[in-house]
Amino acid sequence: MDRYRIKPGSQVDLSRHDPDDRSAFDGDKAAGKAETAALNGRLEALQELLYAEGRHKVLVVLQAMDAGGKDGTIRSVFEGVNPQGVKVASFKRPTPPEQAHDYLWRVHGQTPGSGEIVIFNRSHYEDVLVVRVHELVPESRWRKRFAHIRAFESMLGDEGTRIVKFFLHVSKDEQRERLQERIDDPRKRWKANPADLEERKRWDDYQAAYEEALAETSTEQAPWYVIPANANWYRNLVISRILVDLLEGLSMRYPEPAEGIPDMRVV
Ligand code: AMP
Numbered sequence: 215m216d217r218y219r220i221k222p223g224s225q226v227d228l229s230r231h232d233p234d235d236r237s238a239f240d241g242d243k244a245a246g247k248a249e250t251a252a253l254n255g256r257l258e259a260l261q262e263l264l265y266a267e268g269r270h271k272v273l274v275v276l277q278a279m280d281a282g283g284k285d286g287t288i289r290s291v292f293e294g295v296n297p298q299g300v301k302v303a304s305f306k307r308p309t310p311p312e313q314a315h316d317y318l319w320r321v322h323g324q325t326p327g328s329g330e331i332v333i334f335n336r337s338h339y340e341d342v343l344v345v346r347v348h349e350l351v352p353e354s355r356w357r358k359r360f361a362h363i364r365a366f367e368s369m370l371g372d373e374g375t376r377i378v379k380f381f382l383h384v385s386k387d388e389q390r391e392r393l394q395e396r397i398d399d400p401r402k403r404w405k406a407n408p409a410d411l412e413e414r415k416r417w418d419d420y421q422a423a424y425e426e427a428l429a430e431t432s433t434e435q436a437p438w439y440v441i442p443a444n445a446n447w448y449r450n451l452v453i454s455r456i457l458v459d460l461l462e463g464l465s466m467r468y469p470e471p472a473e474g475i476p477d478m479r480v481v
């Protein structure tokens with residue numbers, strides 16, 4: 215899965231990342247789904263262990279263009295995990311109290327505690343993406359944020375948080391189809407938002423903002439992955455595999471049992 219990781223210090227040109235790439239898996243969609251289901255079982259077991267051991271904290275950041283598949287990823291990849299140890303934090307347009315503070319204030323409070331996995335559905339990266347594209351603050355201000363974000367994530371890492379960041383990469387045509395489907399499908403229509411069309415008009419500005427954000431903030435401690443996301447099944451497979459690898463790499467163990475636990479057959 216290393217092929218999708220942005221190496222620290224490298225440039226990013228999203229036009230050279232194919233949203234339809236399938237090169238990390240040999241099989242077809244059905245085989246891919248079966249593989250993801252198997253990975254999901256492992257993820258469930260690893261998350262139980264993470265919770266039981268209570269030693270590590272895991273932060274998963276999801277970013278994408280509108281209709282890029284953030285919600286679907288959360289639903290599919292984390293299906294069946296114990297909600298006790300997993301939390302989703304969604305970041306919308308800042309509320310007045312959030313607006314009154316620095317942009318990392320609302321974010322820090324949502325980071326995982328020991329034994330927890332937290333999934334960020336959007337994140338502090340909006341503050342160098344939508345904020346940049348819409349010129350909500352001057353460039354002299356948002357440009358400094360790359361350094362803040364690197365320092366913030368490095369602090370979290372030093373204090374025991376494993377961070378992994380996914381950019382779900384869809385093509386502009388795929389976005390159009392998905393936005394149309396939202397309008398056509400009564401079960402998806404609630405998600406349709408006239409603002410999405412306005413954002414779509416700024417597609418190139420967003421791609422450029424993403425390219426710079428990914429290049430500036432992909433580090434060893436908190437790497438970005440550009441996930442080919444035109445096919446949901448492939449996206450889910452790749453993300454599941456990266457997460458399972460990350461959790462397996464933690465060499466976790468169940469804690470020692472408490473001293474003096476009785477044998478219930480003889481008490
Ligand atoms: P959704 O994820 O579709 O519910 O939309 C959330 C909206 O909130 C998106 O349009 C984001 O761009 C916007 N948003 C999130 N964070 C910020 C931020 N820091 N400043 C401005 N808008 C934001």
Ligand code: MG
Nearest residue numbers: 280281407410
């Ligand atoms: Mg939206």
